[in-house]
Amino acid sequence: MRYVHLYFTCIKRSMISRLEYKKDTIVALFSFFFSNFCSLAAIYFILQAIPALAGYSLPEVGFFYGFSMMPIALDHLFSDEFWLVAYRRVKDGDMDMHFLRPVPVMFQVFAETFQPEGFGELILGAALITVCALNLTVKVTFGAIAVLCVGAVFGAIIITSLKVAMAALAFIFKRSGPLLQVIYNFSSYAKYPLAIYPWLIRTLLIFVLPFGLFISLPVDTLLYGTYNPWLLCLAIIGCSAVFFAVAAWIWTVCERRYESTGS
Amino acid sequence: MPTSKKGTVGNYLIKPISYRGKFAATSLGNLLTMTLMFGVPLYAAALVTLGVLGFLPGLSFPAFFAHLGLFLLSGLCASLLNDTISYIFGILCFYTSSGWGLNSLKVTLISFLSGTLLPIAFFPKGLREVVSRMPFAGMSQNPVLILMMKYDLKESLRCVALSVAWIVVLELFAKLLFSHAVRKVTVHGG
DSSP states (O other), rough: OOOHHHHHHHHHHHHHHTTTSSSHHHHHHHHHHHHHHHHHHHHHHHHHHOOOOOTBBBHHHHHHHHHHEEEEHHHHOOOOOHHHHHIIIIITTHHHHHTTTSSSHHHHHHHTTTHHHHOOOOOOOHHHHHHHHHTTTOOOOHHHHHHHHHHHHHHHHHHHHHHHHHHTTTHHHSHHHHHHHHHGGGGEEEEEEEGOOOHHHHIIIIIIIIIHHHHHHHHHHHHHHOOOOHHHHHHHHHHHHHHHHHHHHHHHHHHHHOOOOOO | HHHHHHHTHHHHSSSSSOOHHHHHHHHHHHHHIIIIIIHHHHHHHHHHHHHHTTOOTTTTHHHHHHHHHHHHHHHHHHHHHHHHHHHHHHHHHHHHHHHHHHHHHHHHHHHHTTTSSOOGSSHHHHHHHHEEEEEEEETHHHHOOOOOOOOHHHHHHHHHHHHHHHHHHHHHHHHHHHHHTTTTTOOOOO
């Protein structure tokens, strides 16, 4: 309970400190609308150029794309600070202050930023899902809806865990941004049905970097009833628990190896 | 960019070295290490693998080396363009004192107009014409297409020339902007 209170206090402070720079806030607002406009335009161009993909119709591909934005957006809202840790903050000797406070360092990093830009992606994804769903004729089951919700929420936890684990390596190597970038970029493969990939990449995307597990498989379940939704829910939740536990463990191990670079 | 918010910008401005040159040197150094450490080995490995598997039929060597040379040139231009555009956004931070909004604007602008978000070939015709004449196309799309030999030599040369022209124009603009902005900068301690 104390941590919930602390989290909101920190986030409030961080928002206020950003809004302090008035001109920059205006640019940021403009950039927020502009970036969403760009993503929408990109989707529109894709849909115009690709009529169908590996037997999936246009609204189905759109649905995939929209749904893939959900876990990514949720992760974007809460864990953007880990990018800075991986790229810059350890290298610049900027992390020392967190080690002096009587609160876990990982919590402090989460509480450092809240990215409202994530809301834009959520809204955009939801809009795309709605538009495409209206053009689809599938029998919607309760299980399929459940597995989509589980995929979005626990998928976000898996993405965050990957981010935490990769950013933690910066404590040892001083800078792990490019590595985090490589891992994170695999999420863009998951924007399309797994069926379009050769088996090697498909296996990789289900068992190693499970972006396919929480994006493609739930959508397949909704569209074609390919998998048992409840078992899939269980698999995703289990997977996210394992990923988070491993990430937290990596973070603790690496954190102990932290040496300040001075500032 | 963060140097403006934290006030460390003052430390740089009082040093007797060119503020612009410092960034250019850093980015060229990064380019060199990245190319030697990752670019060359990965590219060689990919080339050998694809060659052995027979994915590169009818590769004629003079043309291949010409494209490789033009790629290196356009890659250098890409790095300089990236650096110049980042620098311009960096100078704009002198006016806003913070880089959050400008940085996200820069990232969006570059990822959309350079074809990293979606290849420029997908853009509708009118927009494609405009975007391919802007500096951003030279930052990632053109070098890659030159290396993949999707452009013939004439087209590749045209791309490199366009990039060079843009570098000159943007650099001049940056110089003018800097001489105005440096009078506005507020140094927040440091």
